[in-house]
Amino acid sequence: MHLNYHFLKFLCPELKKAFLGKSIYECFSQNKDELVIGCSDGTDQRYIRANLLPVISTLAFPEDFKRSKKNTISLFPEIIGKTVTNIQVYENERAFWMDLDQNIRLVFKLHGTRSNVLIYEHENPLPSLLFRNELRDDKSLDQKSLNVSLDLGFDRFANVEGNASKFIPTLGKIPRNWLKEKGYIEADLKRKWSLIQELIDLLDTPLFSIVKEDQDYFLSTLPAANPIFQTSDPIEACNELFRYKVVIQAFEKEKKHWIKYFEDQKKKAQSYLEKTESKLKSLQTEASPAQAADVIMANLHQIKPGTEKIELFNFYTQKEEVFRLKKNLSPQRFAESLYRKSKNRQVEIQHLEENLQAKQNQLDLAENKIRDLESISHFRQLKSFVKDNNLTQQQKEKEEQVPFKRFEVEGFEILVGKSAKSNDEMLRRYAWKEDLWLHAKDVSGSHVLIKYKSGVNFPKSVIENAAELAAFYSKNKNESLAAVIYTPVKYVRKVKGSAPGAVMVDKEKVVMAVPKSPREVL
Numbered sequence: 001m002h003l004n005y006h007f008l009k010f011l012c013p014e015l016k017k018a019f020l021g022k023s024i025y026e027c028f029s030q031n032k033d034e035l036v037i038g039c040s041d042g043t044d045q046r047y048i049r050a051n052l053l054p055v056i057s058t059l060a061f062p063e064d065f066k067r068s069k070k071n072t073i074s075l076f077p078e079i080i081g082k083t084v085t086n087i088q089v090y091e092n093e094r095a096f097w098m099d100l101d102q103n104i105r106l107v108f109k110l111h112g113t114r115s116n117v118l119i120y121e122h123e124n125p126l127p128s129l130l131f132r133n134e135l136r137d138d139k140s141l142d143q144k145s146l147n148v149s150l151d152l153g154f155d156r157f158a159n160v161e162g163n164a165s166k167f168i169p170t171l172g173k174i175p176r177n178w179l180k181e182k183g184y185i186e187a188d189l190k191r192k193w194s195l196i197q198e199l200i201d202l203l204d205t206p207l208f209s210i211v212k213e214d215q216d217y218f219l220s221t222l223p224a225a226n227p228i229f230q231t232s233d234p235i236e237a238c239n240e241l242f243r244y245k246v247v248i249q250a251f252e253k254e255k256k257h258w259i260k261y262f263e264d265q266k267k268k269a270q271s272y273l274e275k276t277e278s279k280l281k282s283l284q285t286e287a288s289p290a291q292a293a294d295v296i297m298a299n300l301h302q303i304k305p306g307t308e309k310i311e312l313f314n315f316y317t318q319k320e321e322v323f324r325l326k327k328n329l330s331p332q333r334f335a336e337s338l339y340r341k342s343k344n345r346q347v348e349i350q351h352l353e354e355n356l357q358a359k360q361n362q363l364d365l366a367e368n369k370i371r372d373l374e375s376i377s378h379f380r381q382l383k384s385f386v387k388d389n390n391l392t393q394q395q396k397e398k399e400e401q402v403p404f405k406r407f408e409v410e411g412f413e414i415l416v417g418k419s420a421k422s423n424d425e426m427l428r429r430y431a432w433k434e435d436l437w438l439h440a441k442d443v444s445g446s447h448v449l450i451k452y453k454s455g456v457n458f459p460k461s462v463i464e465n466a467a468e469l470a471a472f473y474s475k476n477k478n479e480s481l482a483a484v485i486y487t488p489v490k491y492v493r494k495v496k497g498s499a500p501g502a503v504m505v506d507k508e509k510v511v512m513a514v515p516k517s518p519r520e521v522l
Helices: 005-019 136-140 154-159 173-181 189-203 234-285 289-298 331-374 379-388 391-400 420-429 460-472
Strands: 023-031 034-040 045-053 056-060 084-089 095-100 104-109 116-121 208-213 216-220 229-231 309-314 319-324 404-409 412-417 436-440 448-450 482-488 509-513
Touching: 005 045, 005 084, 005 095, 005 234, 045 116, 045 234, 056 234, 136 460, 154 189, 173 189, 208 234, 216 234, 229 234, 234 331, 234 379, 289 309, 289 319, 289 331, 331 379, 379 391, 404 460, 412 420, 412 460, 436 460, 448 460, 460 482, 460 509
Parallel strands: none
Antiparallel strands: 023 034, 034 045, 045 056, 084 095, 095 104, 104 116, 208 216, 208 229, 309 319, 404 412, 412 448, 436 448, 436 482, 482 509
16 A cells, blocks of 8 residues: 555655655656656755556665666656755645646646656646556646545544545555455444544554555554564655565566476476376387287197187297287288387387486476575575576577467566467467457457556557557558457357357457557557
8 A cells, every 4th residue: 555545644754755856867767657856956866766657566665776877768858957945745646746847737646557757837637648648538637636635533434424435535454454454344334433533543643554465565554463564654655666566576477487387397207207107008018919929930830821819829928818910911911010019118118218207307397496596585586596597598499389478568468469360379378368368350460469467457558559460460451440249258159160360259349449560569
């Protein structure tokens, strides 16, 4: 809840103390969806680092920041040299504003996947500049609409029948879970009111904790049983959370990715070993075809031409046994085929033994790599490990074999089929029911998938960008505007016997898109 009103109301007064009177001397971006603003008063400097990636929207206010010498672009020359005159939170909203001289206002709209920085000039009701231009709705955002007045009295509480989310829409996930754990859902109205008052008191207490839940890091203004970090300074809390979410979480995610990479190799090796050892054991324990050939050759005088089945004494097992022959082969020729089969079996056994040893070596290597990865605790070590083991190139070669092109927009993975057959394979093997499927309407083209992220809705801007790709990879590529249909994968089905790439679609929606190449979209 670091982007929540209940935290921002503590953060903004401290930001005002830290930035008031400082002038902006640089504003740039060197990572996608990250804006850095440097401020100084001649003796003291402070930065605003706004990471607005949909999957990791967070803020930091470091005292120092080293700008990269390449892959960086200066932005918003309109605010360079302007002095900070005020910082304040919007009432009951996930946003705050920073006033500069000459009637310029920076608005930090912290709406999760649709977070943005907007610039308003000379009291104009609409922004003149956006940091994330793909959020087209922000171009018509009147900043006055960001102030929300809430009556927190009992009468209104009773009118909404104690519905906490309606009474205080700004609560967020952690406070709602706190109420749930206190038995809020089952409580009567009087008890609910008491719990709401207790919660408001806790939210008004300036104590901030960083907690970890489901491999993600969160900031809470509520008491935490086992906090990773705790402070009463909101700026310090922001900086520390930024470190956990952007640096540590990214490290943990990549480390987990490579551990899974080798665990998958380990599972495949173990599965191969299990199946191959079983096959080898069967070949080694079964009677050799050469033994049957020996018995047949020793009893040629008893076997009449054209015989298909005969009972003979097997001197290997010391038993009378039934031997089957082929009607169109003489006993000698049939015995020769058995000798060849026996020889081939020995070659197969030798190959299986060699393959088993090679696969065992792969298994041992994978286990060693997993142990090496588990001991790594820093990004620098991890990068060295990836480089030393040539993993990036291996991953790239592996991805080249898949039936789709892979892109990323605002942290969402987008897959584009390479051909009609690839479309079918992508839909059959790589699509999940909650993924979003797109296709140019009424013309042939690539299937496009936006991969689902648990707990994150598909942003409108991501759908629009995916639609632009779907239009580009279709027969409508050269049109000025193309219709693109989209729907969750669960409403897309392949009809038996239909042509490659052909599907039936239910509950589709349509978006109009300008066909754009990946270079234009990304």
